[in-house]
Amino acid sequence: MAGLKQVQRQTGVALWRQIADRIREAISSGAYDETGMVPPETVLALQFGVNRHTVRSALAALAQEGIVRAVQGRGTLIERKERLNFPITKRTRFSAGIGDQAREMRGLLLDEAREEASAEIARWLHLKPGDQVIRLETLRQADKRPVSRATSWFPAERFAGIGAAYRKGESITKAFAELGLSDYVRATTEVTAAHAGAADMADLELTPGAILLITKAMNTDLDGVPVQYSISRFAADRVQFTIEN
Amino acid sequence: MAGLKQVQRQTGVALWRQIADRIREAISSGAYDETGMVPPETVLALQFGVNRHTVRSALAALAQEGIVRAVQGRGTLIERKERLNFPITKRTRFSAGIGDQAREMRGLLLDEAREEASAEIARWLHLKPGDQVIRLETLRQADKRPVSRATSWFPAERFAGIGAAYRKGESITKAFAELGLSDYVRATTEVTAAHAGAADMADLELTPGAILLITKAMNTDLDGVPVQYSISRFAADRVQFTIEN
DNA sequence: TTCAAATGTCTATTGATATAGACAACCATA
DNA sequence: TATGGTTGTCTATATCAATAGACATTTGAA
Numbered sequence A, B: 001m002a003g004l005k006q007v008q009r010q011t012g013v014a015l016w017r018q019i020a021d022r023i024r025e026a027i028s029s030g031a032y033d034e035t036g037m038v039p040p041e042t043v044l045a046l047q048f049g050v051n052r053h054t055v056r057s058a059l060a061a062l063a064q065e066g067i068v069r070a071v072q073g074r075g076t077l078i079e080r081k082e083r084l085n086f087p088i089t090k091r092t093r094f095s096a097g098i099g100d101q102a103r104e105m106r107g108l109l110l111d112e113a114r115e116e117a118s119a120e121i122a123r124w125l126h127l128k129p130g131d132q133v134i135r136l137e138t139l140r141q142a143d144k145r146p147v148s149r150a151t152s153w154f155p156a157e158r159f160a161g162i163g164a165a166y167r168k169g170e171s172i173t174k175a176f177a178e179l180g181l182s183d184y185v186r187a188t189t190e191v192t193a194a195h196a197g198a199a200d201m202a203d204l205e206l207t208p209g210a211i212l213l214i215t216k217a218m219n220t221d222l223d224g225v226p227v228q229y230s231i232s233r234f235a236a237d238r239v240q241f242t243i244e245n
Numbered sequence C: 001t002t003c004a005a006a007t008g009t010c011t012a013t014t015g016a017t018a019t020a021g022a023c024a025a026c027c028a029t030a
Numbered sequence D: 001t002a003t004g005g006t007t008g009t010c011t012a013t014a015t016c017a018a019t020a021g022a023c024a025t026t027t028g029a030a
Helices: A015-028 A042-047 A052-064 A095-098 A119-125 A162-169 A172-178 A196-205 B013-030 B041-048 B053-062 B094-098 B119-127 B162-169 B171-179 B198-204
Strands: A068-071 A075-078 A086-090 A106-118 A131-140 A145-157 A183-193 A209-222 A226-235 A239-244 B070-071 B076-080 B083-090 B105-116 B130-141 B145-155 B187-195 B211-220 B226-235 B241-245
Touching: A015 A042, A015 A052, A015 B187, A052 A068, A052 B094, A106 A162, A119 A131, A119 A145, A119 A226, A145 A196, A162 A172, A162 A209, A183 B013, A183 B211, A209 A239, A209 B187, B013 B041, B013 B053, B053 B070, B105 B162, B119 B145, B119 B226, B130 B162, B145 B198, B162 B171, B211 B241
Parallel strands: A086 A239, B083 B241
Antiparallel strands: A068 A075, A106 A131, A131 A145, A145 A226, A183 A209, A183 B241, A209 A226, A239 B187, B070 B076, B105 B130, B130 B145, B145 B226, B187 B211, B211 B226
8 A cells, every 4th residue: 555645735625525535445445454444643644745633534524424433542443445336237136236245235215206207208218208107216225324316217007006016125126026027127327427416415324525326227128118217326435336248 | 407406515525616516517418508608697696595706616617627618798608518428338349439429539548568467457367466468558538628547458468569559549449450359348347436536637637526437347359368457537527328238 | 879787806704624733531552 | 550652622823715795897789
């Protein structure tokens, strides 16, 4: 790990936030695995070329996120460092791929609504604008920790009752199975990144300025008929995607 | 587009930066296509619930990026709004997919080095740690505008001279062809997101606090033998990825 | 020509950010 | 139990970020 380079001065983003990002990245990359601790505040201050108080602000933010825990007299211990891997493959089975990485994977239904398809949703689901669709607002957690927040649309007549099915099975796959769709495939996925907004920050327990990985995905049944369109927002510092071709 | 919601107060990230991000997003989503202009500063200030001076700081930042141009007495004109789409498919042809979106796609070789494979690189390329590899540092531009910054490793003995070939053809595909590898496939791709560091900020002409989309990809020849491992950093506000399964 | 609407510039004030230094409290261990 | 290394707390100061108000300058259209 030799030495983290000095931070450069940026306008618009507080120094302590930039340093928090750097330390979070270093932790997640295993730079401090030998000791299981972050270097002393004075050392970090020297490495980054900033005042010790600034480092303390950064560490306080990381402690708030539950990543580190400071103990007076000893040092700052690393509490969590994992980054969940989400495979993006033709056969979409989020829960399956995650099973070995987290003990408890849950999907919570935050809201359900029946509404008319917008032009964009209609295009993705091969419907006419105004056709009825069901919208689900869901939150995925790994070991009690929120990982992603998704908004999904389904053709209303084919998937009536999917809200209740999701609430019961806590996953899209199980909800589909409950409604008689035993298999489906991922058709297209778009990936972008952006800063988190207010609502997502709250749901995903993010600190201000955090990054989201955003996927827009369309799934079809085995006949190629669209069954789901969804926009998912992932906490970027907790996940990575893997695309296997 | 009705109305952009009020921004919330965040610590650590300057308000004007958050607002710049929101406006950039609105421009790229086509919200202001009718007029080709951003709403007046006073209107934006009202929409976001901030002072006009704060909006001006945001617009100044966007002007610095070349996205808008303010004209006294008229308004603030939109100069650029595109977001390049990069398909991530088995057959990786970056230049091909981009052809219809940008007039001029270039790949510049920033640096070339022959070095020993680290443990990680060796693992990806199915080599032994310490085996010779060639590392290329490249920069991709679309219409003179930097889009991504990549670091790629190749087995040295098989692809000796790939630096010169890349400099000549300005793409990995052409460089491979020059060296007798006419076809190759994308084996695995990992996608993450993070804030840009100093070096990438400079190369990609990013403003402080900008987001990077990061891919780690391994390509093989048609026999499944690894030919390239690369880490690419994309300016997140200029691109999106599309995964077609 | 006049006027409304838009951006440009200036001054002033408040709170957040960053630096600096000093010292207290706590922990592990020699 | 003494000591060195570490985090916790306090005070003080300078700079940046954000708000507020006033007015100048430019443009396009009535």
